[in-house]
Amino acid sequence: MSLFSRRDFLHSLALFGVSAPLLRRALAQVPPTRTLVTIFLRGGVDGLSMVQPIGDPKLAALRAGLIAKGPALDSFFCLHPALSALAPLYQRQQLAVIHAVGQARPSRSHFDAQDFLESGLAGQRGHDGYLNRALQQLGPAEGQPFRVVALQNSLPMSLSGEAPALALPSLADFKVPGGSLGVATFDSLYEEAVDQALRSTGHDAFEGVEQTGALAALAPKNGASYPKSPLGKRLQDLARLVHGGVGLRLAATEATGFDTHLAQGAESGTLANRLKDLGECLAAFAADLGPRLDEVTVLTLTEFGRTARENGTRGTDHGTASAMFVLGGGVRGGRVVSDWPGLDDAHLFEKRDLAVTTDVRAVLAEALEHSLQVRGVFPDFTPAKLGLF
Amino acid sequence: MSVCLGACATAAPPVPAKVAPSVRLPEGVPLDVTHLLNRAAFGPSPADVERVQRLGVAAWLDEQLAPGVDPKVEHRLSGFKTLQLTVAQAYEAYPPPKQRLKELGIDPALAKTDEAVKEQVKALRKDEKDTLPRELLIEATQAKLHRVIQSQRQLEEVLVDFWFNHFNVSAEKGRTRWMVTAFEREAIRPYVLGRFRDLLGATAKHPAMLMYLDNWQSVRDGFEPKGKQKDKLPHGLNENYARELLELHTLGVDAGYTQLDVREAARALTGWSLEREKSGEFGKFLFRAQAHDTGPKRIFGLEVPAGGGQSDGEALLDFVARHPATAHHLALQLCQRFVGDEPPAALVDRVAAEFLRTDGDLRATVRTIFESREFWSPEAMASKTKTPLEFVASAVRAVGQLDEVQQPLAQVLERMGMAQYRCGPPTGYSDLARPWVSAGALVTRINFGLQLAAGRVRGVDVALPPAGSAPAATIDAVSLRVLGRLPSAQTRGVIEHALRARAEETGDEQTTTANPQLIAGLLLGSPEFQKQ
Numbered sequence: 001m002s003l004f005s006r007r008d009f010l011h012s013l014a015l016f017g018v019s020a021p022l023l024r025r026a027l028a029q030v031p032p033t034r035t036l037v038t039i040f041l042r043g044g045v046d047g048l049s050m051v052q053p054i055g056d057p058k059l060a061a062l063r064a065g066l067i068a069k070g071p072a073l074d075s076f077f078c079l080h081p082a083l084s085a086l087a088p089l090y091q092r093q094q095l096a097v098i099h100a101v102g103q104a105r106p107s108r109s110h111f112d113a114q115d116f117l118e119s120g121l122a123g124q125r126g127h128d129g130y131l132n133r134a135l136q137q138l139g140p141a142e143g144q145p146f147r148v149v150a151l152q153n154s155l156p157m158s159l160s161g162e163a164p165a166l167a168l169p170s171l172a173d174f175k176v177p178g179g180s181l182g183v184a185t186f187d188s189l190y191e192e193a194v195d196q197a198l199r200s201t202g203h204d205a206f207e208g209v210e211q212t213g214a215l216a217a218l219a220p221k222n223g224a225s226y227p228k229s230p231l232g233k234r235l236q237d238l239a240r241l242v243h244g245g246v247g248l249r250l251a252a253t254e255a256t257g258f259d260t261h262l263a264q265g266a267e268s269g270t271l272a273n274r275l276k277d278l279g280e281c282l283a284a285f286a287a288d289l290g291p292r293l294d295e296v297t298v299l300t301l302t303e304f305g306r307t308a309r310e311n312g313t314r315g316t317d318h319g320t321a322s323a324m325f326v327l328g329g330g331v332r333g334g335r336v337v338s339d340w341p342g343l344d345d346a347h348l349f350e351k352r353d354l355a356v357t358t359d360v361r362a363v364l365a366e367a368l369e370h371s372l373q374v375r376g377v378f379p380d381f382t383p384a385k386l387g388l389f
Numbered sequence: 390m391s392v393c394l395g396a397c398a399t400a401a402p403p404v405p406a407k408v409a410p411s412v413r414l415p416e417g418v419p420l421d422v423t424h425l426l427n428r429a430a431f432g433p434s435p436a437d438v439e440r441v442q443r444l445g446v447a448a449w450l451d452e453q454l455a456p457g458v459d460p461k462v463e464h465r466l467s468g469f470k471t472l473q474l475t476v477a478q479a480y481e482a483y484p485p486p487k488q489r490l491k492e493l494g495i496d497p498a499l500a501k502t503d504e505a506v507k508e509q510v511k512a513l514r515k516d517e518k519d520t521l522p523r524e525l526l527i528e529a530t531q532a533k534l535h536r537v538i539q540s541q542r543q544l545e546e547v548l549v550d551f552w553f554n555h556f557n558v559s560a561e562k563g564r565t566r567w568m569v570t571a572f573e574r575e576a577i578r579p580y581v582l583g584r585f586r587d588l589l590g591a592t593a594k595h596p597a598m599l600m601y602l603d604n605w606q607s608v609r610d611g612f613e614p615k616g617k618q619k620d621k622l623p624h625g626l627n628e629n630y631a632r633e634l635l636e637l638h639t640l641g642v643d644a645g646y647t648q649l650d651v652r653e654a655a656r657a658l659t660g661w662s663l664e665r666e667k668s669g670e671f672g673k674f675l676f677r678a679q680a681h682d683t684g685p686k687r688i689f690g691l692e693v694p695a696g697g698g699q700s701d702g703e704a705l706l707d708f709v710a711r712h713p714a715t716a717h718h719l720a721l722q723l724c725q726r727f728v729g730d731e732p733p734a735a736l737v738d739r740v741a742a743e744f745l746r747t748d749g750d751l752r753a754t755v756r757t758i759f760e761s762r763e764f765w766s767p768e769a770m771a772s773k774t775k776t777p778l779e780f781v782a783s784a785v786r787a788v789g790q791l792d793e794v795q796q797p798l799a800q801v802l803e804r805m806g807m808a809q810y811r812c813g814p815p816t817g818y819s820d821l822a823r824p825w826v827s828a829g830a831l832v833t834r835i836n837f838g839l840q841l842a843a844g845r846v847r848g849v850d851v852a853l854p855p856a857g858s859a860p861a862a863t864i865d866a867v868s869l870r871v872l873g874r875l876p877s878a879q880t881r882g883v884i885e886h887a888l889r890a891r892a893e894e895t896g897d898e899q900t901t902t903a904n905p906q907l908i909a910g911l912l913l914g915s916p917e918f919q920k921q
Contacts, residue, residue, distance in 0.1 A: 111642070112642060153829070153830070154824040173804065185887040188886075201827060312607070313603065
């Protein structure tokens with residue numbers, strides 16, 4: 001059976017004014033399942049500023065110009081003040097922090113560190129990304145073009161590989177004119193494409209176009225208000241897909257601007273602006289989802305942390321361990337999960353960076369198992385049990 | 390200010406001493422003009438197809454590899470206000486809004502809080518909207534599109550795009566906004582057919598690079614700035630440029646250097662800085678001897694003795710520019726651009742050898758690629774996926790003439806994730822297919838193609854072959870124009886079917902079944918047109 005018959009069927013339903021939820025049920029019996037959302041904070045987030053170890057006696061001497069105390073998380077850690085939107089989620093135990101987390105074989109090159117992390121192979125580039133390997137285990141996604149979505153301009157390395165995945169900048173952009181010179185003709189042209197990547201990408205594109213129309217205009221629920229930033233728009237679109245029940249299991253998006261070599265700032269400044277956006281976006285997403293947040297787990301990732309010491313230009317250089325947030329779906333929140341290494345010279349990695357005591361793959365492995373019931377996407381790696389969920 | 394045309398736009402290029410010999414093409418391989426123009430140009434345009442056919446492939450390549458200017462394009466761009474400005478002139482004529490307020494005695498802090506001042510500022514911004522810094526980027530992007538679409542110096546434009554991307558700087562970072570236009574004009578364009586060492590040196594000393602990768606602020610350990618601004622001045626080493634110099638610009642990440650080599654390289658480059666805004670010569674290269682680390686350095690086998698100054702950095706650039714790892718890294722990237730995402734290793738080795746043999750003569754290096762059998766092989770043809778820039782430029786070149794670049798044309802690149810002069814990471818944009826093949830990107834390309842062919846992209850005049858006697862003949866004629874070849878039987882069949890269905894819907898059989906614009910719109914969005 002070709003695509004056409006299914007699509008024609010959908011068109012005829014739409015003509016009779018059948019609503020989106022009905023269409024959805026007609027499409028497939030999508031079981032209520034969990035969704036994993038990863039947000040890659042590109043540039044290397046200064047974890048020591050994002051979640052500050054104010055109880056560490058060495059902190060003040062290392063970076064007097066970068067400390068800004070915000071809401072306390074426990075007797076040792078506090079949030080950056082620009083992240084205060086996250087404090088209520090932490091208090092409601094919907095948010096956990098993981099600190100001194102990073103890669104087993106770190107690199108201080110953005111491009112290496114991002115690729116290593118997204119490959120999930122510790123110090124190597126692979127042919128596919130760890131999220132794609134998770135998808136491969138989920139089996140074929142026929143009829144669910146939105147089972148996985150990268151809400152950004154292009155597919156990140158973590159999602160590239162054999163399993164098809166969809167990248168789109170926004171839901172609103174995702175349409176092709178209908179009629180005989182529109183989507184049906186392109187569908188036929190791409191069905192015969194010689195280039196395999198174009199053929200499967202075309203297939204996903206035209207399936208997806210069918211489903212997004214009504215969702216793109218859905219207003220935020222529960223009075224949620226998103227910052228008008230790229231991340232805000234992307235998370236709002238992700239919430240729409242969750243509300244639309246299109247079978248979203250895995251989503252990836254990203255935010256940039258965390259490479260703060262210069263004039264990083266404390267209460268205010270470059271980093272504070274970026275963190276404020278992140279905190280408000282996450283808080284809005286949680287509010288928008290409401291009770292559905294139980295079905296969604298959000299992780300923030302970054303390629304590396306930054307130097308423990310302030311550099312010569314009132315910023316920080318590329319470092320090693322950083323911090324992560326885990327929000328929503330069944331997380332045992334309200335705590336900072338960390339085997340704190342200490343900031344004295346003897347414990348700094350190469351005498352300059354916060355050392356890694358938690359392998360980021362252990363966090364990812366638990367989130368993948370909890371959300372997707374998928375195991376073993378990190379070859380030659382036995383994750384330590386963190387008990388995040 | 391004067392606008393500089395013709396010879397003075399190319400006054401600086403160091404031309405290798407000997408006259409380049411004529412390109413020697415491999416024998417016994419079909420010389421496919423569409424393939425040539427897809428790689429050595431931004432796709433076939435009717436005028437360039439005609440020119441290659443008239444001159445022959447070797448003579449056309451000779452012409453492209455020789456220095457020259459396209460007077461028509463230069464004339465077209467002479468009306469632009471910002472393309473020839475120095476960094477200091479650009480900064481003076483298009484000042485940051487906050488600074489403009491200070492000049493007028495308005496406290497920028499009040500502009501946020503005081504309603505009356507807010508109104509005053511709003512009115513001012515409206516009056517002076519043509520001197521806002523964003524004009525610099527708008528003009529730079531428009532000029533870029535003019536050149537890649539219209540210039541007869543197509544290979545030079547491909548190389549300018551390649552090398553700018555190789556030495557990427559982004560207008561999004563601080564004062565770099567006032568520098569990207571000058572960077573392309575002063576540090577990239579004059580050298581793309583010259584020597585790599587000169588290109589490397591020009592980028593290393595250009596304010597855009599010094600600013601974008603922070604080296605202007607990198608000073609020796611223990612340096613204490615003096616004067617009343619001292620708290621605002623840098624104190625300490627910044628490794629950012631040194632790292633990207635080794636990883637991206639020269640040796641490549643797998644060359645085997647260590648974190649210590651990066652640090653030693655950064656020490657060698659301490660003091661490489663620039664004149665500040667108030668100096669009257671903003672952006673001019675400046676070596677700050679007091680900030681330079683004069684100790685000995687050892688960088689990946691290079692010994693730099695103690696007591697040096699600016700020469701330490703020059704010695705480092707000499708060393709990395711001629712290193713075999715650099716030759717291999719650059720050869721691989723050039724072959725990925727011109728031949729395929731996974732180019733044959735033997736070709737990469739030959740191109741690297743030519744680079745080393747000629748002491749980094751980029752004309753000879755590029756010529757080696759066009760002289761290879763691998764370039765003309767069936768495996769290379771239509772094997773690469775177009776980047777968004779290549780897609781947009783080749784689409785406009787195929788269907789018509791660019792009259793004027795208006796914002797929608799510039800913005801479509803941004804929507805496709807390839808905003809010009811604003812690529813944040815120092816890697817630049819990828820030349821490979823993977824990052825650009827996504828459902829979202831495909832939908833954007835399809836929509837752009839339909840709008841372009843229908844004449845709905847402002848500034849582009851569409852001129853397609855006329856409708857023929859039968860739909861199939863029209864499809865073939867338009868396909869020859871758009872794809873540079875006849876369509877596959879399947880594509881022809883799908884389009885014929887679509888046109889018939891359309892004619893039935895509209896009842897207007899005559900015009901619809903053979904409408905060249907409809908056909909071109911479908912072809913621009915087809916999988917064949919996404920390849921090159």
